[in-house]
Amino acid sequence: MRLNGAQIFVESLRKEEVKVIFGLPGGVVLKIFDVLYDYKDPALVLTRHEQGAMHMAEGYAKATGKPGVVLVTSGPGMTNTVTGLADAYMDSVPLVVFTGQVSTNLIGNDAFQEADNVGISRPCTKYNYLVKDVNDLAQTIKEAFYIATTGRPGPVLVDIPKDVSMNQAEFNYPEKVYIRGYNPTYEGHKWQIKQAADAILKAKRPVLYVGGGTVFSNAFEELREFAELTQIPVDMTLMALGSFPGTHPLSLGMLGMHGSYASNMAIHHSDLIMAVGSRFDDRVTGKVSEFAPYAKIVHVDIDPTSIQKIMDVHIPIVGDVKCVLRELNQHLRTSVDGRRKEELKPWWNQIEEWQKKHPLTYTQEKNQKIKTSYLIDRLYQLTKDQNPIVATDVGQHQMWAAQHFKLDHPRTWLTSGGLGTMGFGFPAALGAQRAFPGRLVLAIVGDGSFQMNLQELATAMDHHLPVKVAIVNNGYHGMVRQWQDLFYNSRYSASYLGTCPDYVKLADAYGAIGLRATKPDEVDGVIQEALKIDKPVLIDFQVDPHENCYPMIPAGGANNEMILENPAELQKKEKEKAGLKKAGNGEKEGVLTA
């Protein structure tokens, strides 16, 4: 069948079962958009900014496990995708991004809207292509999807010059791909796995340190079985949330900079760390030289470069988390026979002590401003039965969401971890909602972050994506202000946001619904109201602008050196406690605690 490049593009995507393309047109991709005009499948979601398209595709990919697809024009269209590419590369999100390019005979001549797309994207893609001949197009698309979705997933960019989309070629979609320099290892080394099983059973203070790789490899059942067989406490990274049930008794919640006291103390004191699909990021380890000083490390990762990069690893296992855990479980099933619970009793006693000593709590007084921690807990309590998908932006609200929104199901947590991209949350939520029209999708966004991609409200309206956006309106780049409070004498250089839109009016301007809560006792009401509305809803939660997020390990600190509470508040509380004791009154009126 002879087709032009644009038709080959669309037919290839159909072969890949692509259901939706997020994108924005321009001169050199008009031919492709023209062909797409006749198709319902794949459908096109026109965004208002290419960055929006990228994060939507990421949200779509994270929620479904399928690759997200983006189509944009050359020059500025491509350059607007760079943040999304870097974000997806850091967080291993499978994307295939198609960019337009000037015609092959013009490349290198500084033509109108020309940019060196493969040059610009090389360091932030898993691989990229410039298709110079229409005869290579189908093969290239096949390879791009293969590379994006296998091994450690990541974004792949395919640059298509205008003439390539116009020229004709015979269309044969390849059935198979073989790339001699690319053969990811899935099955772990058997002997190493045996070693790991032995080490796990010998350990007295083991900790499972779960990373985002568990999500990409869909290893949820294997992970749960492994944890239950071995009775190992589970620490999750920001990226791993949801891969193991947050309400499971073995879960210690998130570890790292804003992780729970128990999770950080446990990893610090452990004698064996079982790291699966995690990469010892500095937000997890803090000061590397003082990280887990007593532990032997087993590290399972599909990416060999992650192993031995930061820490000395005693038992490295290159492989897919799912395959390796399955194999490990087979060893363990026959050998544990329930005795681990008894053996680990002292360790669990210690952990429970830590959990009791410093649980993740907050204090919300009725006559005070809304605390974000309280707001997140209410969102959680009022929606948990619906198994919502939760997207966040980057900042304090993200960390509170990670702490208080307990996710029990995989692929329900969309957040930008490695790159920490403000503006990610709202479009990511839209992408997930596009994949799952019937599900509840929440976007918990910062007021600073939301303003980086709020233009996508129009996309939400056009495509009937009824995402519920909780705007944590503290009037600040809150996380920046927190660091300024802690390390820069509260000199709020460029962290106060000044002019911000009236979010209720903003929603109205787009035809969406705007709601507002300014007091703690209004929180439940607006959440319940929002949940009833089948439209995008912006909820302006006017929260305490000075609440800070704890616990916190200062950058470069060790994991057993957490700041547990705001030092000033701590003093105040101690005083109050003393006062209350005198009055012989144990409880205080009007205080809501978690």
Place this chain on the structure above:
Amino acid sequence: MEHIISVMVENKFGALSRVAGLFSGRGFNIESLSVGPTMDPSISLMTLVTRGDDRIVEQITKQLNKLIDVIKVVDLTESAFVARETVLIKINAKGEDRAEALRVTDIFRAKVVDSTPGTYTIEITGDTDKIEAIINLLRPLGIKELVRTGRIAIAREDVKTTVQDKSQDKSQDIKRVGT
């Protein structure tokens, strides 16, 4: 420690910049890099000279392996190898100095490949010691220009040359430490 790493890559547009970009992007040191075709026209061979402690060099080889255009990576420094470099040296050579230059050239079994009334251009191939030595002897005569190819190297024993199974190489490349 210095390592000489031999990297077999797809002979494709962009492959060189992926390797070069890896070094600059991750802050790895690169002392020299030379590229040429192989017996198989679809494959090029790069010889990289780099420096770093064990962990860095392990990262370098793993990161190189991770590049999709890379077919095979061999750290030659791990076993016996032969390394050579070619240098062209243009020196001032007038009067008395012309004879001295020829003597030095002779001792090192180098070659004069071009001559003008005021200069000689000398070609020398050898290992680093030999090259440093001749440069030191020629320096007093006045070196006008010097061009080096960067080192190329080859293993003395037959190295396993399976190009198909890079993944296999990778999982076995991981060293066990500690315990």
